[in-house]
Amino acid sequence: MNTLKAAQFRVVFVHVVLAALCTVRVVAQDAPDVGPHPHQPLKPMESHIGHVTGHAKDAKTDYRRYCAGCHGDQGDGNGENAVWLDPKPRDFTIATFKCRSTPTGTLPTDQDLFNTIGRGVTNSNMPIWNTFTDHQRANLVAYIKTFSPRWEKEKAGDPINIPAEPPVTIESISHGKALFTKLECWKCHGPEGKGDGPSAATLTDSKDQPIRPYNFASGGDDARFKCGSTNQDVYRIFMTGVDGTPMPSFADTIQPNDAWDLVHFLRTLQVHRHSKENDVLKAAGGTIPPYVDKAAPSIQPASGAAGGGN
Ligand code: HEC
Numbered sequence: 001m002n003t004l005k006a007a008q009f010r011v012v013f014v015h016v017v018l019a020a021l022c023t024v025r026v027v028a029q030d031a032p033d034v035g036p037h038p039h040q041p042l043k044p045m046e047s048h049i050g051h052v053t054g055h056a057k058d059a060k061t062d063y064r065r066y067c068a069g070c071h072g073d074q075g076d077g078n079g080e081n082a083v084w085l086d087p088k089p090r091d092f093t094i095a096t097f098k099c100r101s102t103p104t105g106t107l108p109t110d111q112d113l114f115n116t117i118g119r120g121v122t123n124s125n126m127p128i129w130n131t132f133t134d135h136q137r138a139n140l141v142a143y144i145k146t147f148s149p150r151w152e153k154e155k156a157g158d159p160i161n162i163p164a165e166p167p168v169t170i171e172s173i174s175h176g177k178a179l180f181t182k183l184e185c186w187k188c189h190g191p192e193g194k195g196d197g198p199s200a201a202t203l204t205d206s207k208d209q210p211i212r213p214y215n216f217a218s219g220g221d222d223a224r225f226k227c228g229s230t231n232q233d234v235y236r237i238f239m240t241g242v243d244g245t246p247m248p249s250f251a252d253t254i255q256p257n258d259a260w261d262l263v264h265f266l267r268t269l270q271v272h273r274h275s276k277e278n279d280v281l282k283a284a285g286g287t288i289p290p291y292v293d294k295a296a297p298s299i300q301p302a303s304g305a306a307g308g309g310n
């Protein structure tokens, strides 16, 4: 008797619970239709690039057609091709970007994203989208901003200030080399910049994917960086950091003018690329002289012309 009652109760109980669940589910399903908003409304995001204004809604077709296969319909980086790719397509829902003119941890500017789309990302499967009109690219920038709530709460960071580039000299290169050693760039990038430093094999990005430091020695005149190819771009990369990767920002450790010395040295690591830095090095006999700190008190009289200020 008792067991029967218990069983009956259980049946009734289960029905009640099921009914409740169904009601909830029906309500949840119906809600978007009865409410004032369509299911998953597209946020009315905009982008501003020069005098061009981009609108998210105008990029819907282009995004689905050209971007979703890798970045996913929901912008989460899980498009159907993503499994085959290394590095993985960017997950726009966390709004972390490698290529920024803005300090580490902050959102990039609209112009940064616009530039990235037109430039592509070298050493990855992210194509160069230079056949789009400026309006199409601006619309895509606005569309990317619909995927993360960060764009509604935060403003883009202020672009870092880059002072004018001083002339390339062997002293500048020599100081850059000293900084490369002191700041331990070599631990990841290797002493010759070949991407083979002692930490290189163990690095992972913020999504736990293995990642290799850049190999400066690979490539010739066509050598580019993920976030550009000019000396200004190199300066910007290590002063803003490559967010989402172990490549840190050095804005707090390197003085603006010292940063140019480091840029000049990094260019000499690109041994197969023609550059004014490699010309200056060649003219100096092909070896980088040890750095002599002019500011530090020195008892050695051998520092030559540098001692003139005393
Ligand atoms: C064939 C795959 C593929 C397609 C198609 C593709 N991307 Fe990407 N995209 C990538 C990969 C891979 C990365 C990450 C590169 C990296 O981390 O080095 C990326 C990164 C990006 C980034 C982030 C760059 C940064 O600073 O972090 C943006 C923005 C972007 N893609 C926009 C787009 C847009 C817009 C489209 C469509 C017009 C598009 N992508 C189409 C593969 C793709």
Ligand code: HEC
Residues within 6 Å of the ligand: 098, 123, 180, 183, 184, 185, 186, 187, 188, 189, 199, 203, 211, 212, 213, 214, 224, 225, 226, 227, 234, 237, 238, 242, 245, 246, 247, 248, 250, 262, 266
């Ligand atoms: C903890 C390891 C680590 C240290 C230390 C480090 N890097 Fe990096 N660096 C990386 C990784 C990893 C990448 C590749 C990021 C990527 O592919 O998205 C990178 C990328 C770069 C790039 C851009 C390459 C590209 O493809 O865009 C430059 C330039 C660079 N590093 C310079 C430096 C300099 C200069 C220093 C020292 C002041 C330094 N790095 C210190 C790990 C490191």
